[in-house]
Every structure is written in C-alpha cells, then in structure tokens.
Amino acid sequence: MFISKRRFILKTCGTTTPLLCLQKLLLLTEQYAGFTEVEDLFYSRKNYKRPELQVTPHQDFDQEVALLDAVFPDGAAYCLGAVNRDCWYLYTLNPLPRRNRDSIVGDIEPDQTLEILMTDLDPEVMAIFTKEECLNATEATKKSGIDKIIPNMVIDDFLFEPCGYSMNGVTKNGSYMTIHITPEPDFSYVSFETNIPSSSYKEIITKVLDTFLPGKFTVTVFTNQVSPTKATAQEILCLNQIAKWDRRDIQQCSFKNYDLIYAFYTKFPS
Ligand SMILES: C[S@@+](CC[C@H](N)C(=O)[O-])C[C@H]1O[C@@H](n2cnc3c(N)ncnc32)[C@H](O)[C@@H]1O
Known part of the structure; x- marks a missing residue:
C-alpha cells in the first residue's frame, strides 16, 4: 500500500x-x-x-x-x-459535466502509471525467488537485477517461505516501483508497476522483460495531459515487436483526466 x-x-x-x-x-x-x-x-x-x-x-x-x-x-x-x-x-x-477536463486542466499535476503483468515466466529466473536459491530478499533483488531496473530506489523487499517475492521501492522525489512475484511453474506471474516520470518507457519495459523473461505480458500506461510520458502511447503504437515478443492486441482509451494505452505481447513462436 x-x-x-x-x-x-x-x-x-x-x-x-x-x-x-x-x-x-x-x-x-x-x-x-x-x-x-x-x-x-x-x-x-x-x-x-x-x-x-x-x-x-x-x-x-x-x-x-x-x-x-x-x-x-x-x-x-x-x-x-x-x-x-x-x-x-x-x-x-x-466525467460529470462540472468536472470536465477543460475546466481543471490548470490545477492538475503530472501523473503517469506503467504496469506490466507477466505470465509463463522463465523457470530459471523464477527459481531466484525461492528460499532454495536465495537466503533472503536482498540476495534475490540483486541476483535478479531488480535493483537495476530503476536505480537509486529505497527498497523494502520480502522473500516468502518457501517461495514468492514482493518489493516496494520509492525515490527521493516520491516516485514508486512495486513488484510481486509468484514463481510456481504451473501459475508463474509477475506484476510490475511504477509512476516514475520519463519521456519514454521503452527502456524500462525492455529492462523488465530482460529481467523476468515472460512468455506473455500486458502493458498498460496511463498518462494525464501534463505528464512528460504523454508520448508513450505513440511509442507503443509503433512497437509491433519488442525484442522476441510480438504484439497481439493494442487498444487506446481517453478518460476524464487520463489517456490509456493497453497492449498484449507473446513470445514467438507461440
Ligand atoms: C509475492 S506473494 C504476493 C504478494 C502480495 N501482493 C503481498 O505483498 O503480500 C505471492 C507468492 O508468494 C507465495 N507466498 C508464500 N507465503 C505467502 C503468504 N503468506 N502470503 C502470500 N503469498 C505467499 C505464494 O505462493 C506466491 O508464490
């Protein structure tokens, strides 16, 4: 929380x-x-x-x-x-008419959220998040490279018994990153979320994929009108492929204060 x-x-x-x-x-x-x-x-x-x-x-x-x-x-x-x-x-x-985006645009602060939900993950990577392979959460954070996804975060991490991992990280200026890992091979699942401001999320998305090696994943990005990440939707629209993952679905929505892009990728061949 x-x-x-x-x-x-x-x-x-x-x-x-x-x-x-x-x-x-x-x-x-x-x-x-x-x-x-x-x-x-x-x-x-x-x-x-x-x-x-x-x-x-x-x-x-x-x-x-x-x-x-x-x-x-x-x-x-x-x-x-x-x-x-x-x-x-x-x-x-x-929106209610009185809360129309045009009437509040002067008051809003930049805001954005990137979420990547991954399934069918690489078993060797998932093994890191077990007590068999790592003594504690700090070791799992370092061994997996989680500490390098967004550097300079103050991290609170936890390695469950016998397996499973959760971390919350915050930066000095109040941005967060949160990762939760279910490594069991039959239902492996990793969620990644951050609100770090950036003109492009391509590098973070690539780092997350290289860290966890999912078989498939969804990526969602919310941005408001004053977010520095606003151009990400355009960037993701151009990403038919990210390294070994092919895009299968893409949709965009505009809400009261936020624009949203959703994309779903799978590793080929699948
Ligand atoms: C990463 S946790 C879920 C994290 C959750 N969002 C949290 O921070 O409490 C899920 C993984 O941990 C394992 N696990 C082990 N003990 C658990 C516990 N007491 N509660 C939740 N998950 C546990 C599950 O089997 C699964 O692989």
Missing part, C-alpha cells in the same frame, strides 16, 4: 477481497484526511486463470462492477484485450 497526500494505492494478491474494504477505507479517509469525495478511481486486474477459486465478489468482473456501481454513481467498466483470452479489466469514474 502506498499513501500520499491525495491518493492511496492498494495492491493485493491471492484470494484477498479488496473491494469488501471499500466502505471502511472511505470512512477512514474522511476520518483521518477529511476527504469526503473520491476524485478519481482505478480498479483494475488481469483476467484470472482460475476465477472459481476467488471469493465473492471477485469470481467475475460483473460482480465486482455491481459492487462498485453501488458506491460510485459515475462509474464505468471496461475490458481491454480479447475477452475470451488474455484481457485486462478496468473500472474507473466517468
């Missing part, structure tokens, strides 16, 4: 039920920060490999949307990618 002045980011895994704590979070936000209105919201996840193992309301996106709709009258639900294959679900807020 990352908490900043006007936002919090909650990342969960397994059969956690993040939407069930929504009402309590809203109450706490009012109690501790005095905020009574949600300005923006992004609830997103990849399609599950075994949705039936989840707990209600997370067994299907419609249930999640119903719960969110009950709280947010301006909510809008999307699915990017192929609904019958790899895809990515998003619930966000739709």
Whole structure:
C-alpha cells in the first residue's frame, strides 16, 4: 500500500477481497484526511486463470462492477484485450459535466502509471525467488537485477517461505516501483508497476522483460495531459515487436483526466 497526500494505492494478491474494504477505507479517509469525495478511481486486474477459486465478489468482473456501481454513481467498466483470452479489466469514474477536463486542466499535476503483468515466466529466473536459491530478499533483488531496473530506489523487499517475492521501492522525489512475484511453474506471474516520470518507457519495459523473461505480458500506461510520458502511447503504437515478443492486441482509451494505452505481447513462436 502506498499513501500520499491525495491518493492511496492498494495492491493485493491471492484470494484477498479488496473491494469488501471499500466502505471502511472511505470512512477512514474522511476520518483521518477529511476527504469526503473520491476524485478519481482505478480498479483494475488481469483476467484470472482460475476465477472459481476467488471469493465473492471477485469470481467475475460483473460482480465486482455491481459492487462498485453501488458506491460510485459515475462509474464505468471496461475490458481491454480479447475477452475470451488474455484481457485486462478496468473500472474507473466517468466525467460529470462540472468536472470536465477543460475546466481543471490548470490545477492538475503530472501523473503517469506503467504496469506490466507477466505470465509463463522463465523457470530459471523464477527459481531466484525461492528460499532454495536465495537466503533472503536482498540476495534475490540483486541476483535478479531488480535493483537495476530503476536505480537509486529505497527498497523494502520480502522473500516468502518457501517461495514468492514482493518489493516496494520509492525515490527521493516520491516516485514508486512495486513488484510481486509468484514463481510456481504451473501459475508463474509477475506484476510490475511504477509512476516514475520519463519521456519514454521503452527502456524500462525492455529492462523488465530482460529481467523476468515472460512468455506473455500486458502493458498498460496511463498518462494525464501534463505528464512528460504523454508520448508513450505513440511509442507503443509503433512497437509491433519488442525484442522476441510480438504484439497481439493494442487498444487506446481517453478518460476524464487520463489517456490509456493497453497492449498484449507473446513470445514467438507461440
Ligand atoms: C509475492 S506473494 C504476493 C504478494 C502480495 N501482493 C503481498 O505483498 O503480500 C505471492 C507468492 O508468494 C507465495 N507466498 C508464500 N507465503 C505467502 C503468504 N503468506 N502470503 C502470500 N503469498 C505467499 C505464494 O505462493 C506466491 O508464490
């Protein structure tokens, strides 16, 4: 969980039920920060490999949307990618006329988020994130090269017993990076997320792919109108191929304050 002045980011895994704590979070936000209105919201996840193992309301996106709709009258639900294959679900807020982007453009701060969700990962890389191969998280962070993806981060990392790895990193100016690794060969999964400002995300995306060697991955980038990363969508549109990965899907959306690009790549041949 990352908490900043006007936002919090909650990342969960397994059969956690993040939407069930929504009402309590809203109450706490009012109690501790005095905020009574949600300005923006992004609830997103990849399609599950075994949705039936989840707990209600997370067994299907419609249930999640119903719960969110009950709280947010301006909510809008999307699915990017192929609904019958790899895809990515998003619930966000739709504009009210009074909150139109033109009326607030003077107030907004630069903001961007890059997320890469990887599956079918290289077994040798995944073995690093086990207690068999590494004594502790610091060793796994160094051995895998995670510390070199975005240098100069203050890192808080954890190596689970017998396997599994999580890290949160922050820079001096408040940017973050967060990586969570499930190394089990039958359902290997790595998520990577950062909000580091950059005129191009190509180098970070390439470093992440070289570090984890996924069989397939989704990449999503949110940018607002004043973000230095704004040109990334154009860059990803041109990336039909990244090293040994071919692009299979690409979609773009424009929301109230943010533009979004989604792309899905697989290693060839597949
Ligand atoms: C990286 S963790 C999920 C991280 C989660 N977002 C967090 O920070 O708590 C998932 C991996 O850790 C392993 N694991 C081992 N013990 C765990 C525990 N107590 N809770 C969650 N995952 C655990 C799982 O088998 C899986 O490979």
